[in-house]
Structure formats: C-alpha cells, structure tokens
Amino acid sequence: MDKQIEVLKTKLAQANLGGGQKRIDDQHMKGKLTARERLGLLLDEGSFEEIGQLVEHRGRDFGIDKEIYPGDGVVTGYGTIHGRMVYVFSQDFTVFGGSLSETHAEKICKIMDLAMKNGAPVIGLNDSGGARIQEGVVSLGGYADIFYRNTIASGVIPQISAIMGPCAGGAVYSPAITDFIAMVEQTSYMFVTGPNVVKTVTHEDVTSEELGGATAHATKSGVTHLTYANEVECINGLKRLLSYVPQNCDELTPCLPYTPGDETRKALDSIIPPNPNQPYDIREIIAEIADTDTFFEVHKDYAENIVVGFARLGGRSIGIVANQPAVLAGVLDINSSKKGARFVRFCDCFNIPLLTIVDVPGFLPGTDQEWHGIITNGAKLLYAFSEATVPKITVIVRKAYGGAYDVMNSKHIGADMNYAWPNAEIAVVGAKGAAEIIFRKEISSSPDPNAKLKEVMDSYAENFAHPYKAAARGFIDEVIEPSQTRTKLIRAFKMTENKAVSLPRKKHGNIPL
Ligand code: HXC
Numbered sequence: 320m321d322k323q324i325e326v327l328k329t330k331l332a333q334a335n336l337g338g339g340q341k342r343i344d345d346q347h348m349k350g351k352l353t354a355r356e357r358l359g360l361l362l363d364e365g366s367f368e369e370i371g372q373l374v375e376h377r378g379r380d381f382g383i384d385k386e387i388y389p390g391d392g393v394v395t396g397y398g399t400i401h402g403r404m405v406y407v408f409s410q411d412f413t414v415f416g417g418s419l420s421e422t423h424a425e426k427i428c429k430i431m432d433l434a435m436k437n438g439a440p441v442i443g444l445n446d447s448g449g450a451r452i453q454e455g456v457v458s459l460g461g462y463a464d465i466f467y468r469n470t471i472a473s474g475v476i477p478q479i480s481a482i483m484g485p486c487a488g489g490a491v492y493s494p495a496i497t498d499f500i501a502m503v504e505q506t507s508y509m510f511v512t513g514p515n516v517v518k519t520v521t522h523e524d525v526t527s528e529e530l531g532g533a534t535a536h537a538t539k540s541g542v543t544h545l546t547y548a549n550e551v552e553c554i555n556g557l558k559r560l561l562s563y564v565p566q567n568c569d570e571l572t573p574c575l576p577y578t579p580g581d582e583t584r585k586a587l588d589s590i591i592p593p594n595p596n597q598p599y600d601i602r603e604i605i606a607e608i609a610d611t612d613t614f615f616e617v618h619k620d621y622a623e624n625i626v627v628g629f630a631r632l633g634g635r636s637i638g639i640v641a642n643q644p645a646v647l648a649g650v651l652d653i654n655s656s657k658k659g660a661r662f663v664r665f666c667d668c669f670n671i672p673l674l675t676i677v678d679v680p681g682f683l684p685g686t687d688q689e690w691h692g693i694i695t696n697g698a699k700l701l702y703a704f705s706e707a708t709v710p711k712i713t714v715i716v717r718k719a720y721g722g723a724y725d726v727m728n729s730k731h732i733g734a735d736m737n738y739a740w741p742n743a744e745i746a747v748v749g750a751k752g753a754a755e756i757i758f759r760k761e762i763s764s765s766p767d768p769n770a771k772l773k774e775v776m777d778s779y780a781e782n783f784a785h786p787y788k789a790a791a792r793g794f795i796d797e798v799i800e801p802s803q804t805r806t807k808l809i810r811a812f813k814m815t816e817n818k819a820v821s822l823p824r825k826k827h828g829n830i831p832l
Contacts, residue, residue, distance in 0.1 A: 338413030362398035417447035424461025449488030462489035577634030587801035638666035710815035
C-alpha cells in the first residue's frame, strides 16, 4: 500500500504544479495569483475539497498529446465561505493559458450540476484565453455545455464570476450569463476578440486595457458590476457580496442579529436641500436608513444616475434601488433603466426584499435616447418592478414626476407600502412645464407674460407639488417625517416578511429585451 500511496502523492504533487514552476513564476511576475492561491483566499481554511484533480485532456493534434497536465487547467470542487457551502472553479492560466478543452469544460459542468442538485452558489474565477485552439469544435461544444447550464441555473442558484486575467471569446460569455461579474484593475481583461483582431478588422489601435479592462467595462459597457484594485480585494468583495445572498431560490438570506433601539435619524430631516433643483448625494440618505456600514453598492461607476446595491435593515438583507440626484438630476435614461431592471430581477430571483428610494424628475428626453430605444429600455425597469413578487417598499424623498413615478415601484405596479416625505412632489410634470402647456394661451395673451407664468406656476405647484393628493387617493400609504424613515421601514419589512404572491400560470413572460 505504501507504494501505491506514494504513486498517488506523486500524481497529486504534479497536479498541484499546474503548468510548472516557470509559468507559476510568470503569473506572479504579472501581479497575479495562481488558481489554487485564489481558492485558498476565497474559501474557509481547510474547507476545500477538490474534484477531478487527475483529469487529463484528450487532444491529439498539434503535439498537445505530449503535453499533459493533470487537472487540465482548471481547479474545481466545493468548500465553504463563512460556513456556507459554495461550488467553485478556478482556471489555471499556467496550463495552456487557462484555455477550455473538452475535459476542462466537463469539470466545470460537473460542479455546476452538483451545485444545482444541492442548491448552492457557483463561483467561477476566470483566467482563460478562451476555447483551446488545438481542440477545435470539441472545445466550442464544451463552452456551449457551460452556457446552457449557466442559463438553466439562472434564478435557481446564485452564479458569480470574477475575472482575474485576460479572458477572451467563450471565457467572457459564460460570465455574461451569470448574476455578477467582478474584475481586477490592470490585470484582467474581457473581450470577444483582442486588440490584434480589432486592428485587422476595424483598423482601430487600442490596448487591451482600453478595449476590455476593468475601467472600460465598469464605466462604458456596464459588463462588470464590481472592480477591485487587486485580487485579494476582489476575493474579499465576492465574499461580502455572498453574505447578502441566499443559497438558492427557495431560501432566504440569513438575518443578522438585531436589537431594536431608537431608530430615529434626525440627519434625514435636513439632507434635502431647500432649493428643490439642487443636487445632493442619495447615498447620504441610504447611509442613514441602512444598518451602519452595510451598504454594498454594485454597478457603481455605470449609469451613475441610479444607485443600486445591497444593505442590511434591522439585520435583514435588502436590495436598494435609488435615483441619484447628484448625476443628471437623477433622471431615468436607457442605461439606468437597464441597470435598475437587472438588479431588481436578481433580488426577485433570490427572495431579497426591495427598497426603492425615489427622487426622479422624469425620463431623459432627446433624439439620442429615443433613437437608442428609451421606450423599450425604460419598459425593462417598469416590467421588472411589476413582475417582482418580493416585498417591495418605496419612499419618495423629493420628486416623482411623470412616467418615472409609475416606474419607480409605485403602488399601482404592486408595491406593498409607499411612503412619501412631506416635501415630496408627485405630479405629471413640473410646475413650469405644466404652466407652459396648459396655460400657453393665457400666458401669451397676458400684458405681462412673465408675471402670468409665475402666477400659474405658483398655482400649479400649490395644487400638485406635494404628496397629499396621492395620499388622499391611497397611492401613498403614509406621509412620514424623514427622521422616522428607518423605523417605518424596519417595521414594514417585518410586516411583509411572509408575503406570498404568485403570478398567473405561464411559460415565462416576455420582458422587452
Ligand atoms: C490554447 C492558448 C490559448 C488558447 C493562450 N494559450 N490562449 N492555448 N488555446 N485559446 C497559451 C499560449 O499558447 C501560451 O502557451 C500560454 O497560453 C499563455 O499565452 P500568452 O499568449 O503567452 O499570454 P498573454 O500574452 O498574457 O496573452 C493572453 C491572451 C492570448 C490575450 C489570452 O494568449 C490570446 O489572445 N489567446 C487567444 C485568444 C483566442 O483567440 N481564443 C479563442 C477565442 S474563440 P505557452 O506554452 O507559451 O505558455 C472562443 C470560442 C467560443 O473562445 C465562443 C463562444 C461564443
């Protein structure tokens, strides 16, 4: 037996070395960790159980049959994070650049199947040059097997992707189907085709960083939800993200212990500036409402006119969607609608109650928005809020104008509790716009058009720029003092914790994509 155990140990030692010490050193020189080092940081100490460590590729072309690395470029298995089960794969760039062979794909599929059967998240640490070129169509087939599982698992178990190296081709489409993507600045890239192909096809000169670096995807494309300065911070970010999320669609995120105390937040009474057109940072309101230091913002640098993220409220995990008056006055546009809709749908998949904080002057007008489809894209957010069956609570803290009032989780589309602060303005359009449309003739025929405009604006504002018409109709359940918001919300989320709503029987809805 001793001899056989020695044989096993030799094989495992070889597998642990991946593509060899020289390539491991190269990886370190680039400021990157190895696949195993990353898992060591991600999982609770000693919890990792590896699966498929001795799998070998079946490629026979271009001489790769002479290059066998046990494990075949991906470390797969399961372990725990803060005591909760997760399934993981971590691609090993030292083996054929982490490229995906038939067997590499089979290993990933195996842990995805286990995760689905056992109801726990899958976390993929991606560091891969895409399909293994020497294997041809079998590696394409391997990718499609993964994409299919990503899709079927969507909404059943949380799927989270970290991009930790240059990821090309198929290596970006699987993350794209998952729920959240995190990237590491300067060492990770995502593109369908790299700068060389871009140069050949479009004659554009672009670096990897410009084309598909963390900043490009965080700010321009919106492909990544989170970016971090280095791999250690990225892995810590993934762990924090998971703390807000349940294991699967049939569970709730565990509540943290919470002792009710004085929840009055006096600061909320003076955050809104006296001038209703003055910007302020909605995050100040979020920080006062949420449990201390619990707001975890996602998609922070994309469509900054809406803020989305997770927080704890009375120990409970919630999702927050809030207009951001500090950027574009908090207007809804194409990108903010897409960003909000995606987040709402994630929360709804995984039983995370939603808090909507409204300060929105309306939809952004103009040809750019119309021609790029603000109608279809704005409808995404409307659809997502309407379809969501989790507890949904809204607070209007200042403006709620026009269609954006409807969209931002209004009572009419299924919100469970709708609060407004006393300064809230709820109307079809602002006073100036209204006056210019409905009193146009009176203004133009007046001997003093400016005085007439002011008079009708004041009259419109007095009639409509407050929450009491909506409250009189029951569209607002309660007008509350800002300082009482936290108390009200903790109670309302408690009141709705057993909410059970089911949608009519259907195959699936048809969200305007
Ligand atoms: C096989 C690969 C590989 C691949 C890299 N390698 N990509 N081997 N198949 N796809 C190998 C290299 O030969 C090299 O081997 C080692 O990995 C490291 O690669 P380098 O090029 O030296 O590293 P770097 O300079 O950091 O560049 C990384 C890279 C680049 C940007 C990922 O390697 C690259 O562009 N690779 C090809 C990308 C690609 O076209 N993939 C196919 C996409 S199509 P040695 O032996 O020297 O260490 C696809 C189809 C699916 O994925 C589409 C589904 C929708």
